Amino acid sequence: MPSVTTFTTSFISPGALSSFISTAPTTHSEITSEQRSALAERFRQVSLPHHRRLDAWMVEQAAGQSSPFRWSPTTARRVLGNAALRLRFTQHLSPVVAMDEVIVDQLTRAATGYSRRGSLSSWLSELSTAQLALVTSDALNWSHALEEIARSIDENVEVADSDAYYDVATARTTLRGRRDLIVATESTCTLIRVRSGAPGRTAGAGLRADLTIDAFSRPDGRVANQIIGVWPDAGLLLRVEGSMADLRAGARDLLRVANLQHSAYFQRALAS
Amino acid sequence: MTSALDSVTVLQALRGNRAERPAPRTADAAHLRAALEDSLYAIVGPQHFFNPLVLRTQELRELPLDFPAPDYSLARVRGILMHHALRLLSVGYSFTNPFEDLTSAWRCEVGESDLLVFVDHLDAEDRAKFATEIAAHTATLRHGLGTFGSGWSLRSTVRVANLLCSGAVALRDTIDLSIDTGDDGDCTTVLLDITTAPLDENSEKVLRFHALNQTLRTGVTPLRSAVLSTATGEQLVAEVDAALLTQAVADVLEAAERKCRV
Numbered sequence: 001m002p003s004v005t006t007f008t009t010s011f012i013s014p015g016a017l018s019s020f021i022s023t024a025p026t027t028h029s030e031i032t033s034e035q036r037s038a039l040a041e042r043f044r045q046v047s048l049p050h051h052r053r054l055d056a057w058m059v060e061q062a063a064g065q066s067s068p069f070r071w072s073p074t075t076a077r078r079v080l081g082n083a084a085l086r087l088r089f090t091q092h093l094s095p096v097v098a099m100d101e102v103i104v105d106q107l108t109r110a111a112t113g114y115s116r117r118g119s120l121s122s123w124l125s126e127l128s129t130a131q132l133a134l135v136t137s138d139a140l141n142w143s144h145a146l147e148e149i150a151r152s153i154d155e156n157v158e159v160a161d162s163d164a165y166y167d168v169a170t171a172r173t174t175l176r177g178r179r180d181l182i183v184a185t186e187s188t189c190t191l192i193r194v195r196s197g198a199p200g201r202t203a204g205a206g207l208r209a210d211l212t213i214d215a216f217s218r219p220d221g222r223v224a225n226q227i228i229g230v231w232p233d234a235g236l237l238l239r240v241e242g243s244m245a246d247l248r249a250g251a252r253d254l255l256r257v258a259n260l261q262h263s264a265y266f267q268r269a270l271a272s
Numbered sequence: 273m274t275s276a277l278d279s280v281t282v283l284q285a286l287r288g289n290r291a292e293r294p295a296p297r298t299a300d301a302a303h304l305r306a307a308l309e310d311s312l313y314a315i316v317g318p319q320h321f322f323n324p325l326v327l328r329t330q331e332l333r334e335l336p337l338d339f340p341a342p343d344y345s346l347a348r349v350r351g352i353l354m355h356h357a358l359r360l361l362s363v364g365y366s367f368t369n370p371f372e373d374l375t376s377a378w379r380c381e382v383g384e385s386d387l388l389v390f391v392d393h394l395d396a397e398d399r400a401k402f403a404t405e406i407a408a409h410t411a412t413l414r415h416g417l418g419t420f421g422s423g424w425s426l427r428s429t430v431r432v433a434n435l436l437c438s439g440a441v442a443l444r445d446t447i448d449l450s451i452d453t454g455d456d457g458d459c460t461t462v463l464l465d466i467t468t469a470p471l472d473e474n475s476e477k478v479l480r481f482h483a484l485n486q487t488l489r490t491g492v493t494p495l496r497s498a499v500l501s502t503a504t505g506e507q508l509v510a511e512v513d514a515a516l517l518t519q520a521v522a523d524v525l526e527a528a529e530r531k532c533r534v
């Protein structure tokens with residue numbers, strides 16, 4: 001009988017997130033080197049002449065066209081907000097001081113020549129003071145929202161150092177899995193991802209892709225016990241369990257996106 | 273509900289007497305959701321499952337059906353710029369030239385937009401008049417707001433998307449400023465909306481809608497909700513209690529009925 005993904009939803013209320021964490025499944029799964037090789041082989045079959053990066057958003061959008069990336073207060077807030085909260089937790093700074101430190105650090109990188117063109121540091125260094133204040137305001141909003149979520153959890157929470165990246169060997173493909181908070185207890189590990197807006201029909205598939213990429217990015221291949229998506233705007237939580245069946249489904253979704261990109265590229269090439 | 277002009281700043285009114293703050297109320301959200309879902313389903317029926325009925329603050333206002341949409345008008349630009357002003361003030365920004373500062377911040381956010389092009393093409397006379405108007409609204413906002421506490425958590429432009437009846441109805445809202453004054457154990461969240469128009473009876477509906485949406489979104493009832501007019505400096509502040517939330521539910525049901533009839 002084929003396994004199906006179990007999605008569990010709940011409204012945000014005091015204790016709801018902690019309850020999801022305390023009831024995490026306790027089964028442990030690990031990715032083997034054979035599974036890594038199999039994934040690489042399949043990505044190689046649908047590779048492109050150029051390098052590509054796949055993430056959960058592309059899975060949710062079924063590789064649909066999106067507008068080209070540009071830095072804006074909205075696109076910068078997560079990077080800055082997460083960094084500020086990490087600093088706040090480790091150095092016990094006030095939210096505003098932590099955010100100032102993060103922005104000064106970015107500007108220093110740009111001023112000392114350690115940032116490349118198009119990077120966040122380089123973009124920030126070109127802004128006026130009013131624009132920088134707007135970026136700070138948006139990033140502080142994100143940081144406050146994330147802190148509110150972190151403080152609603154009874155267990156020990158850490159802000160993820162970075163997103164999860166997995167470079168698929170010889171397939172010129174990088175997988176990027178987003179993660180905002182990590183809750184590790186003695187027996188379980190929970191990833192938390194904070195999202196804007198309201199969850200769509202493919203939100204679960206997106207979370208599953210993030211969970212899969214996170215597992216592949218770990219050297220020991222250990223799969224997190226669950227991933228929880230938090231939509232503060234909609235007051236909703238969505239949980240995906242970290243079973244091997246979910247991981248396979250997540251890998252299939254990523255391959256499907258790669259396949260769609262591959263077909264679209266060669267159709268364009270034939271047409272031109 | 274209290275309405276005041278220049279007596280106390282809106283932040284002082286929202287903060288109130290710290291000793292009289294109640295404990296956080298966490299039971300309201302479930303009751304409100306149940307009340308809304310039961311009544312809304314009877315109004316919207318099953319036809320909206322693939323095309324949700326979206327209710328925003330605009331739908332709560334009782335405007336004539338043929339009310340013209342103020343596209344590309346300076347009123348819309350003024351509203352956008354004043355929201356940006358609040359966002360900048362919330363991080364302690366001090367304005368040198370409000371119009372230039374705010375349009376530059378807006379440009380940074382949206383990149384290119386038709387409204388920005390409209391502003392860029394104003395002639396020198398209109399531009400100067402509009403810049404003075406923006407400076408006056410900004411001054412009223414700064415004066416009416418008062419000072420933020422150093423330990424408060426401020427969140428500007430809080431977007432809300434509460435889905436009801438399995439997604440057949442969406443309550444969409446943007447709360448201009450949500451402030452958590454941060455005393456553990458007390459109800460400390462207060463909400464603020466700003467408008468560039470004078471206050472009227474619709475302002476009360478907006479204030480109630482914000483309180484309802486915040487309750488549904490977080491599961492915790494906020495302490496107070498307020499509206500501040502940057503045109504007149506008037507403010508309307510309300511304690512969020514069961515009666516206010518019940519009235520907010522009635523407003524939503526009325527708006528849903530009106531929208532379904534159209």
